[in-house]
Amino acid sequence: MDNVIIEIKKLRKDYHVGDVVVHALRGVDLQIREGEFVAIMGMSGSGKSTMLNILGCLDQPTGGDYFLDGTNVNSMNRDELAGLRNRKLGFVFQAYNLLPRTTALENVELPLFYNPKMKSKERLERAVNALEAVGLKERMGHMPNQLSGGQQQRVAIARSLVNDPVLILADEPTGNLDTRTSVEIMELFQALNEKGRTIVFVTHEPDIARFATRNVVFRDGRIQRENMVTDRLFASDVLLTLPVENIEEFEN
Amino acid sequence: MMNIRNLLKIAIRALVRNKLRAILTMLGIIIGVASVIAMLAIGEGSKKNIQDQMSSMGTNLIMIMPNMQMRGGVSLGASSSMALKMSDVETLRNEAVYLSEVSPQVSASGQVIYGNQNTQTTVHGVSGEYLDIRKLEIGSGRIFTSSEVRGMSKVCILGTTVVENLFGEGADPVGVTIRIKNLPFEVIGVLEDKGESGMGQDQDDLILAPWTTVQRRLAAIDYINGIYASAVSEEKSTAAADEVTEILRRTHKLKESDEDDFRIMSQSELLETVSSITDIMTYLLGAIAGISLLVGGIGIMNIMFVSVTERTREIGLRMSIGGRSRDILRQFLVESIIMSILGGALGVVFGYLIGTVAGTLMNSPVVVTTQSVVLAFAVCFVIGVFFGWYPALKAANLNPIDALRYE
Ligand SMILES: Nc1ncnc2c1ncn2[C@@H]1O[C@H](COP(=O)(O)OP(=O)(O)OP(=O)(O)O)[C@@H](O)[C@H]1O
Ligand SMILES: [Mg+2]
Numbered sequence: 001m002d003n004v005i006i007e008i009k010k011l012r013k014d015y016h017v018g019d020v021v022v023h024a025l026r027g028v029d030l031q032i033r034e035g036e037f038v039a040i041m042g043m044s045g046s047g048k049s050t051m052l053n054i055l056g057c058l059d060q061p062t063g064g065d066y067f068l069d070g071t072n073v074n075s076m077n078r079d080e081l082a083g084l085r086n087r088k089l090g091f092v093f094q095a096y097n098l099l100p101r102t103t104a105l106e107n108v109e110l111p112l113f114y115n116p117k118m119k120s121k122e123r124l125e126r127a128v129n130a131l132e133a134v135g136l137k138e139r140m141g142h143m144p145n146q147l148s149g150g151q152q153q154r155v156a157i158a159r160s161l162v163n164d165p166v167l168i169l170a171d172e173p174t175g176n177l178d179t180r181t182s183v184e185i186m187e188l189f190q191a192l193n194e195k196g197r198t199i200v201f202v203t204h205e206p207d208i209a210r211f212a213t214r215n216v217v218f219r220d221g222r223i224q225r226e227n228m229v230t231d232r233l234f235a236s237d238v239l240l241t242l243p244v245e246n247i248e249e250f251e252n
Numbered sequence: 253m254m255n256i257r258n259l260l261k262i263a264i265r266a267l268v269r270n271k272l273r274a275i276l277t278m279l280g281i282i283i284g285v286a287s288v289i290a291m292l293a294i295g296e297g298s299k300k301n302i303q304d305q306m307s308s309m310g311t312n313l314i315m316i317m318p319n320m321q322m323r324g325g326v327s328l329g330a331s332s333s334m335a336l337k338m339s340d341v342e343t344l345r346n347e348a349v350y351l352s353e354v355s356p357q358v359s360a361s362g363q364v365i366y367g368n369q370n371t372q373t374t375v376h377g378v379s380g381e382y383l384d385i386r387k388l389e390i391g392s393g394r395i396f397t398s399s400e401v402r403g404m405s406k407v408c409i410l411g412t413t414v415v416e417n418l419f420g421e422g423a424d425p426v427g428v429t430i431r432i433k434n435l436p437f438e439v440i441g442v443l444e445d446k447g448e449s450g451m452g453q454d455q456d457d458l459i460l461a462p463w464t465t466v467q468r469r470l471a472a473i474d475y476i477n478g479i480y481a482s483a484v485s486e487e488k489s490t491a492a493a494d495e496v497t498e499i500l501r502r503t504h505k506l507k508e509s510d511e512d513d514f515r516i517m518s519q520s521e522l523l524e525t526v527s528s529i530t531d532i533m534t535y536l537l538g539a540i541a542g543i544s545l546l547v548g549g550i551g552i553m554n555i556m557f558v559s560v561t562e563r564t565r566e567i568g569l570r571m572s573i574g575g576r577s578r579d580i581l582r583q584f585l586v587e588s589i590i591m592s593i594l595g596g597a598l599g600v601v602f603g604y605l606i607g608t609v610a611g612t613l614m615n616s617p618v619v620v621t622t623q624s625v626v627l628a629f630a631v632c633f634v635i636g637v638f639f640g641w642y643p644a645l646k647a648a649n650l651n652p653i654d655a656l657r658y659e
Contacts (some may be wrong), residue, residue, distance in 0.1 A: 058572050058653040079576045085652075086574020097569050097656065100562075101269045111573040113258045120257075159573065 004067075005167060005198050006055060007031040011064035013050050013221075024050040024186050026221035027064065035165070037193040038200045039209035039229075042218030048169050048202045051218065055200060056091045056169045057081045069166060090160025090200075092170035095151045098144040104131060104155045105140035111163045130158040134188060150181035157188060168192065171200035173209055180242045186211040187235030211235055259579075263586035266566075271343075274428035276555050277588075277640065278595035281632045284548030285599025286606060288628035289620060291541035293607035295534035302530055306523050309410070311486045313385060313519035314351070314493060316340075316479040319512055334475040335504070336515040337352060338463075341379075343503050350492035354481040355382040356463045362433040364414065364459065366425075371373055371417035375408070375432055375459045377466025380481070385482045388460075393426035393441030401462040404469065408432065410440040411456040433470055437461065489518045521560070544591040545628070549635040560643045561658060566649040568655030577648040588640020596629045603628070 013025040022247040023046045023236060040048050053059040066073040069088065074082065074083060081099055085091070098107045108127040112118045131137050136147075143150050149249065153173060160168055170189075172183035182205075193199050201212070209215050210233045217224045267274045269648035318335040341356045348354070358377035363370055376382070380395050396407050410418075410425065419425045425439045446455040467473060493516045500514055566579050575583075604620055611618035649656050 012355060053653045058656070059651050077470060079578075082574050082576040082579075091572055091658075097565075097572075099269070099566060099569065102265070106265065110570070112571075113262055114574040114576070115257070117256050150645070163574070186403060 003034040004031050005036075005069055006030065006200075007065075007067040009065045010096050011051075011054065011066060012062045013047070013059075014055065014062045018192060023221050025054075025061070028223055030216065030223065032198065032200060034198055035193070035196055036198055036200075037189065037211075037213045039212035039215050040202045040218060041204070041206070041215055042224070043210050044204075046218040047221040048218050050221075051171050052171050052200065052202055055167075056089055057085050058091065073135070075183045081185050082114075086111060086163060090163065090165040090168040092153070092156050092160050092168065092173045094137075094172040096156045097150075098152055098155055099161075100145070103141050103143060104136060104147065104158075106164055107144070107155055108140075108158045108162050114117075115163065121201065126162050126164075127158075130162040131155070133161060134158045148181075149183065150177050151183075153185060154188065156207060157185070158222045161192070166198060168197060168199045170199070170200075172202050172204065174203065174205070180239070180244075182208060183211075183235050183238050184240060187239060207233075209247070257581055258617040259586055263583050265588060266583065267587055270559070273555055273559055274587075274591055277346060277552050277636065278591050278598070280548040280551035280555070281392050281592055281595030281636045282363070282548075282599040282602060283551070284545040284632045284635070285596050285628040286603035287544035287548075288538075288541040288631075289600060289603025289624050290606040290610065291537040291544075292534065292624035292628075293374060293618045293620045294539040294614070295530070296611055296621055296624070297611055297617040298605075299527065299530035299534060300619050301521065301616050306519065311519050311523065312352075312482040312484075312489060314481045314483055314489060314496065315517045315519075316481070316496060317515045317517070318478070319515045332513060334473075337475050337481060338476055339475075340500060340503065341476070342498060344479065344481065344496065347499050348481075348495050348624055349490065350484055350488045350495050352483045353381040353385050354479060355379045355385055356476040357478045357480050358463050358467045358471055358476050360466050361432070362470070364418065365390050365431040365434075366428065369418045371414060373411075373414050373417075373457055373459055375461055375469070375470060377461050377463035379463055382460065382480055387479045387610070388446070389444035389485055391442045391444040392424055393439070395441060396462050401464055404464040405462060406435060406437045406465060406469070407440045407461065408437045409443060409460040410439055411443050411458040411460075412445050413454055413457040414440055414459055432459065432461075438579055442591070461509075462654070481506040483518070489520050493518050493521075516632070541628075545631055545635075550634065551637070552636055552639045553572065556639045556643055560647075563643045564647040564650075564655050564658040568646060568650070568658065571652040571655060580643050584641050584644035585637065588637045591640060592633045592636030596632055599632065600625055600629065 003189055004124050006214050008028055008030050011025055011028040011060070012023070015022040015024055028051065040051065042048050050059070061074070068084065073081070073084070097219055099110070109123055112123040112126060125216050128137065128140065131140050135152060136154050136158065139147060139151060144155070147155065174185050177185065186208060188190050189199050189201070203209050210229055210231060213232065214226065216226045267556040277633065290413070316336065318333050320332050336355055340352055344351060344354045345596060355378045359374055360377070361372070361374045364373055379401055380398065382388070383395060393409070395409065396405065400407055405591070410616060415423060418430065424442065429436050430439060431437070443456065443460070463476065467476065479480050481496070495513065496516055504513055506513065560607060570580055571577070606617040647658070
């Protein structure tokens with residue numbers, strides 16, 4: 001499990017706003033090995049989202065190199081990047097970004113539509129399995145507006161899982177959720193990580209970062225420090241200590 | 253390559269997800285297509301209506317009238333209205349090779365009385381050929397004989413409006429004697445119904461009588477008011493008109509510098525004038541339809557621009573999960589093609605219905621031409637597809653993250 005899956009070297013990202021240049025990333029070097037569970041921390045505006053978007057091939061860096069699974073992403077064209085996002089990456093957004101007026105199942109199916117090799121039977125099977133993995137199989141006919149925030153985020157996670165990616169990236173996946181729901185999402189991530197999936201996520205909360213195996217702290221567009229998590233938390237244990245306070249839990 | 257089934261499924265799902273938007277967009281297309289088709293159908297219909305009526309009057313018809321010399325609205329002496337004589341008719345009958353039949357025409361208008369009924373109408377004094385020339389048919393009774401013409405007999409043939417006014421609808425007055433300007437005339441025939449002319453004129457409000465009778469007994473003149481003739485064929489009507497000009501100028505002994513003392517109108521010439529008028533009408537209706545098309549187009553545009561934020565985010569999401577720009581563009585293209593085809597087809601149906609209803613109300617035929625359908629459909633299709641596709645065109649070239657964040 002020591003393959004380097006992400007390697008970035010001197011990564012820079014500038015934003016031009018009018019005459020002002022914002023240096024969001026000022027030369028970041030980072031390696032992430034297969035099977036790691038990394039939490040990116042740091043103050044607001046320190047460049048965490050910028051970093052994650054570049055890792056997810058949703059944005060292009062201004063300078064530096066990014067090797068994903070051995071290939072240099074900078075040399076790829078738009079279509080190749082789209083293929084990469086479709087086959088190798090799963091992205092979870094803070095704002096969920098589900099298609100409105102579209103059932104959970106259809107939302108989860110969506111990435112598979114862009115895989116021409118996927119037969120419709122397999123597509124359906126996989127989507128149902130992904131929803132089952134996040135515990136929402138019974139809700140697959142529901143629209144996003146009929147689901148709670150935590151459930152929507154779980155649908156979004158199911159969508160990121162459905163194409164069996166090597167890497168899952170999540171930008172503040174628990175940012176809009178209460179403590180218990182956040183821990184439940186972490187439980188999900190830990191279970192996925194347990195099965196060998198590499199996960200990188202951004203969080204503001206030090207407590208949530210403790211569910212990861214490694215923490216990377218950003219400051220002003222640079223990595224301030226990195227450390228392995230020594231006092232790692234396990235979500236299934238934590239959940240036992242938390243009171244059942246969430247309304248959606250009553251519904252289930 | 254994304255396969256076509258996936259593409260269709262994605263596009264149809266996107267349409268179903270935004271039913272209202274799809275329906276509103278289609279409404280724009282429907283309004284545009286329907287109005288163009290309806291307007292042009294009404295325009296074409298009335299044009300055809302007028303043309304049919306005109307040609308039912310005989311497309312070979314050539315009318316020769318005295319050329320009233322007018323200056324500042326004042327007739328220059330009575331002589332100019334007396335330019336045509338019966339001798340001109342005889343000359344034309346003998347010499348003109350492009351004319352098949354020639355009839356003099358003398359008219360008098362006045363009161364016609366039967367019993368206690370009376371009506372005001374025009375009496376046309378003509379020879380027997382007139383009926384052929386004007387494509388008039390005898391409904392009952394007979395036409396006057398040449399001896400009746402020669403003998404200035406007081407016989408007449410009535411138009412159906414006159415019959416109606418004097419005897420009531422459907423009556424057969426053949427054999428009855430009526431009084432025209434106080435002279436007794438025997439009714440020897442009734443004309444077949446002709447209906448209104450294209451210009452809205454009642455063509456049945458007339459009486460035919462031998463020209464000799466009208467000239468001498470009713471009008472008391474020695475000239476004739478006009479000459480009606482038919483050219484040997486429609487194609488020859490220009491040649492016939494030229495020939496008539498040549499013959500009449502010669503027999504009227506006009507000098508090179510003199511103006512014609514007669515005027516020739518051929519039916520085909522008249523038809524051209526009328527068609528150019530109806531053409532203008534069609535253009536006008538077309539312009540109105542074009543405006544509706546524009547309004548429909550702007551409607552489509554509005555809907556697209558209103559939804560552009562949501563759609564750009566959707567595009568951002570689709571790209572972030574692996575959709576390529578070209579997949580996105582194709583999806584939008586298929587969506588807008590589906591909407592345009594559906595909307596266009598419904599527009600054709602509605603346009604046809606509206607045209608038919610309007611035609612029935614206006615009592616005029618409706619002609620849906622293939623061109624109008626093709627034109628309306630094509631224009632709306634292009635507008636619909638373009639504006640359906642346009643949001644995607646810009647968004648699909650953004651970075652996924654920029655599209656996702658679009659506001
Ligand atoms: N699209 C953009 N245009 C201009 N500047 C941007 C853009 N996106 C981010 N920035 C700037 O880049 C810097 C890093 O932003 P980033 O979103 O990566 O921060 P962050 O660490 O994710 O913060 P937060 O914890 O608040 O989400 C900030 O100064 C921000 O203002
Ligand atoms: Mg952020």
